Amino acid sequence: MERYLCCVLVCLLGLGLMRTEAFQVEVRDESNKTCIHASMKVNFTITYETTSNKTENITYSAPDEVSTAGSKCGGSEEAPLLVVNFGNNFSLSMNFSSNVTVYSVDAIVFTYNTADSTLFPDAKNKEIFTSVRFVGEPIPMNATYVCLHEEVVTTEDVVQVYWNVSLQAYAQDVQLKKEFHCSDDATTTVAPTTPKVTTSSTAAPTPTTKPVDKPSIGNYKVFKGTETCLMASMGLQLNASLLVDGKTVWTPFNINPNRTNSTGSCDNSTALLRLNDNETTIVEFYFTIKNKNFYLQEVNVTVFNASGFSQRTNSNLSLWEASVGNSYLCHKEQLITVSEDLYVHTFDVQVQPFGVNNATFATAEDCFADQNFTVPIVVGAALGILVILVMVAYFIGRRKRRSAGYEHF
Known part of the structure; x- marks a missing residue:
């Protein structure tokens, strides 16, 4: 089985035809002050096993209507937590941590329910699964993380595609004007697009028998x-x-x-x-x-x-x-x-x-x-030859002394 062998071929089925809305959420503390702002578009491609023991893929988009039940602003002994709930027992959560100068999303946890007969009508295992990916990319404190272009987060059975992301933790009830863009935004000025419609027939480059040069460093x-x-x-x-x-x-x-x-x-x-x-x-x-x-x-x-x-x-x-x-x-x-x-x-x-x-x-x-063993081998061989020569000289000298003794007798 592909999933058992960790050889997951995933189809991005119909991403371009899907109408993906951006959800926007805020998390507030007990005094009703906003601590987390989040806005993004997300598509999930999930690989699952069917009742006929085959592997199938479905693509699901996070809707614009979501809830933040379970989210926390955190405190001196507790880190902020963003939980976005949607669909039939689906959720996306992000754990945050920080120091004096930066904060980061430590982990992205996606939970999905294969008991949802609409999305997984032929799923063999009807249960809730959790996909975890550790991230940890640092974001300057007092800045909003922005990524207009697609970012792909992969785990064994789930591929998550994010774009039009705006994320701000430790907000302290203010909308920060300073933005920290992802590397793809910084290297191109081309406007982002909705992911292309693709199907998966093979997942590697075009086959060739031609040799390739040694790669550049x-x-x-x-x-x-x-x-x-x-x-x-x-x-x-x-x-x-x-x-x-x-x-x-x-x-x-x-x-x-x-x-x-x-x-x-x-x-x-x-x-x-x-x-x-x-x-x-x-x-x-x-x-x-x-x-x-x-x-x-x-x-x-x-x-x-x-x-x-x-x-x-x-x-x-x-x-x-x-x-x-x-x-x-x-x-x-x-x-x-x-x-x-x-x-x-x-x-x-x-x-x-x-x-x-x-x-x-x-x-x-x-x-x-x-490790270069040439010198030790040469030195060892030379020492071995020297020992042999010394032993040969010793036996020859001893034999001559014995011969001289017999002649004297």
Whole structure:
């Protein structure tokens, strides 16, 4: 089963034909002061299992009529929480946190109900499911987060598409004029559009048997406020398996650093690097800390094309390990298995997800593949030959002494 194998092919069915309204909500405290403003358009594409053990997809838009029951302004010991309720036991919630200079959405939680016979008439499991995605992108305090262009949030069985977003937490009953735009808004002036009508026949690039060049090295950074909290330098090449005319064709393609935008998040024990190659491929690297070492725990890849997109995830990795405060370095080509039909090749990797100072890499810890064993081998061989020569000379000298003794006798 695709879902069991974490190989989710999701159709964006009829997004452009759907009339998606933006919902607008406010959350107020006990004194009736507004603490959270939110306005956005959201489409959800959900993959579910049918009674005939097949995988189906439905696309559902958040309506303009919603409620905020369960939302909280928070306080000194409680973080703000936005809960948007709609439909038949559907909800979208966002958990916030802050420090003196920035605030962030720590997690987006989407709850949906497959017992809704209108949306899931043939669902095998009639129950409520929860999809969680950790985000953590910092937003300057006293600013409204704005993103007119599409932002895609992916989990195993749900793809969420957001646009025309305006979000403000810790509002203190004022409408803030200062806006903090997402990276897509900052890099283009083209007016946003409703997502295109797409169907999913295959989720990887057009198959080709032509070899591709070694990928260019990209330099990427993640910021926490105004400070660099994660640095990475690497070349990336993806290799996907496609079924074409009954034959499996492996298709390699490179991540182009010249058109790739890097975002992510950092905290004390986890870090995320998200690379978005011109809205065609998103590669996410999740790092964590264990026993004073950091390592790469998860890689998530989303590939888009004209007919749809697909997502692959491997969350059971233990790669790129180095001491916290140092950087990991590996010049050799490495292979990361994301799924049975998608691999990531990395080249000339240097990464530091924790303890970055002055936006420079700290002491590098080389990977095992980079360690040069030529000198030790040569030295060992030379020492071995020297020992043999000494032993031969010793036995020859001893034999001569014995021969001299016999002649004297």
